[in-house]
Amino acid sequence: MTLTYGYLKSKISSATSLKATRRKSEIQYHLHARFNAGAESWEAAINVGTNDSDDLLKYRLVYDFHHGMIETIKNAPLGFQDLTGASSLPALDFLRSDVLKETGNWRDSDVMDGTDLPEPVASLERLLRRAAAANADVYIFGRKFTDDTPGIHDVHQNQGSQRQFLNNGRDDHNDHNDVWQDGAVLVDLGPDGWAGYFTAFTQQYIPTDRLGNPTADSHPV
Template identity: 55%
Template sequence: MTIPYGYAKGTVISAPSLKPTRRDHETQYHLHFSVQVADEVWDVAVNVGTNDSDDLLKYKLVFDYRHPLIQTLQASPAGKNDLTDVNALPALDFVRSDLLGTTGRWRDSAVMDGSDTPEPVASLTRLIEKALSEKFDVYVFGRFYSEGNGIHDAHMNQGSKGRYIHRPNSDQNDHNAVWQDGAVLIDCRQPEWAAYFAAFEQQYLPTDDLGNPTPSSSPIS
């Protein structure tokens, strides 16, 4: 099945809050905050790390992000922008586009302990709080909630193994896919844009046309 995907354009209306989610053998941590998306209030969940030292988050937090995608986003309407089944920009694919071409190396997150001091939690929190106070336009890419107004999976959504393998004609609602990567971009007003990209150490590249790791793939690290 195709997973509903796209981005929400709006303004932050609440301070970010760190929340844990138990997943199999690990606890993942997300920054949750509310965004005014047209005439609706959406919940946003952004992955910032895990307590599993064998599958840590890799991230890029760029404060001078530049890419032609910016002009497309600025011209887009505020609200929900559905990009399901779109196989080109402005849908995001870290492998099949040049989005990350000038963003530097991936950084290793800390092992999360539930506090808001490890990176990237601390820096991303400050950025979201600035977006709140300055009323910056925020663009959150990911997968839409199946119930209610919200967006999550704001990280790379391909290259995973195990239960995330994409099998054609399956009714699985959480699997690898191409052109469905997540991110957060913030218009800090000309000329500055900030961008947050994330992936997990146990995601493998390159990927095939379904977003699954190829036989010759290796961990993103």
């Protein structure tokens, strides 16, 4: 089953803040900010890394993002565009589409230390400050909060995970694998072009099957 997935077209309306979420074996870090989408205010939690050197974030941060899907999302109104159950762009699937074409190689995040100095935190903060100063449109792809408050999270590759994140095709709980539900941040910088931020985790494996689970011959991203 699928989760509520899509993208939020919005304007950033607050400073960013780094927040930690403690997991069983690591601390995950997210960059939080508020975004205005018309009359509605949304919160976004964007993954930036962990303190676990065995499960680093993989990221691509590009300032020359170009793709045909830009025209589609650029013409969308402000607000959340529901893509639940979609199987083509602008729903994102890093493995089944060419959205990552010409975005370079994956880079390892720094090991997070609770400050905003490690990468990609520092660079993403600069990008979002630039977006705020320019009143730029920001597009955040991910899954909606499950408590019905206006928010978006899981802003990273949402397939290839193992253990408790395997998709059994029946349960509709949070954070399981799925296809065409990958997360990202795109920023329209006007004359300066588009920027894109894409992430996955070291312990996510590819390729994936029709449910988004790793195949028998899969390997780390």
